[in-house]
Amino acid sequence: MGTNFFSRPTDRNQRVKLSSIRIWIFLFLFGISFLSFATLLIFPLHADSIQKRITPPNGYLRVDYPKASFSHYLQNFPLKPDGSPVLLYNGKQKQNQVHVAVLNFPLLKRDLIQCADAVMKLRAEYFYANKKFDAIHFKISNGMDVPFLRFANGERVVVKGNKTSWIQTKAKQGTNRDVFEEYLQFIYSYAGTISLKSELIKKPLSQLEPGDVWIEAGSPGHVVMVVDKAMGKDGQMVFLLAQSYMPSQEMHILNSEGEFSPWFTLPKGNNFQTPEWEFPAKELYGFLK
Incomplete structure (x- = not known):
């Protein structure tokens, strides 16, 4: 035994x-x-994200969205460590630190990714992560639509003044990351708030969702993006806003001046004040689905 x-x-x-x-x-x-x-x-077992770090105010519940949606993607976007300052493209700290958190996506070492560029980058990164390459396309300032798949096929845009045309080149083809980055840098260079606004549809404030933007087109113009939303029992809505700015800087979640900071409430007057820009209150727009 x-x-x-x-x-x-x-x-x-x-x-x-x-x-x-x-x-x-x-x-x-x-x-x-x-x-x-x-x-x-x-x-931590899971990377720190917007919804993991920033809890809704007492009495409010975060709105859940389908996992495949852009809204869900934004709610779960990773953040840099708590307390991180907003950095400029040259590595210096932004002078006006008006944020509660910094999104974790890298800048270029050039003054390219500003407010509208950061919004387009998030939208493009969402489609790229889901391999929806045909959905990645943006207009540039002269109104020309520039799809990513044409870059992937080796085509490039020739710019002469305000005129643009496609040519077939021997540039690298495919949907790999380096081609995608080249495409994005072209968009950053030739798109902005004016071209971005032309692609969006106006929305009632009551229909606000993560992924929508307040935008004022111009030179300069500005745009801020809704990245999270919560609802109270009385039907009141609160939401988080993120922005990049000039010069090129990391995208960050803004503090509000209201009682639910960093959460914002819907504007009640004609203007909507954010820490660095005042928008017409009804200038809320969303991407075409």
Whole structure:
């Protein structure tokens, strides 16, 4: 009959050996538990995101959206560590720090990704992550529509003054990341608030959803994007806004001056004040589905 490891042995030497083994097992398991706990403190199981870090005000519940939707994508967008400053494209800190959190997507080392560019980048990144390459297209300032798939096929846009045309080139083809980045840099260079607004549809404030924007087209113009939404029992809505700005800077979630900060409430007058821009209250727009 074999020895039961957990039965009481009769031989003294065997008892000592088994006691030592149990001590080592205890220390090993304790060590694993401690390391696991420490690891959770430093590296959370899930990346910090908008909805994980920023909770709705008391009495409000976050609105859930289908996992495949742009709204859900924005609500779960990863954030830089808590307390991170907003950085400019040159690595310097933005002078006016008006944010509660910074979105975690990299800038270029050039002054390219400004307010409208950041909005278009988020939209493009959503489609790219879901391999919906045919949905990635934006208009540039002269009204020309520029689909990503034409870049993927090796075509490029020739710009001469305000005139543009497509040519077939020997440039790298495919939907890989480097071609996508080249496409985005072209969009950043030749699109802006005016071209972006031409692609959007106006929406009633009551129909606001994550992914919608307040936009004032111009040179300069500005745009802020809704990235989360919560509802109260009385039907009152609160939402989070994100922006980039000039010069090129990391996209960040804005603090509001209201009682639910950083959450905003719908404007009640003719104007909607955000920390760095005042919009006409009804200039809310959404992307075509």
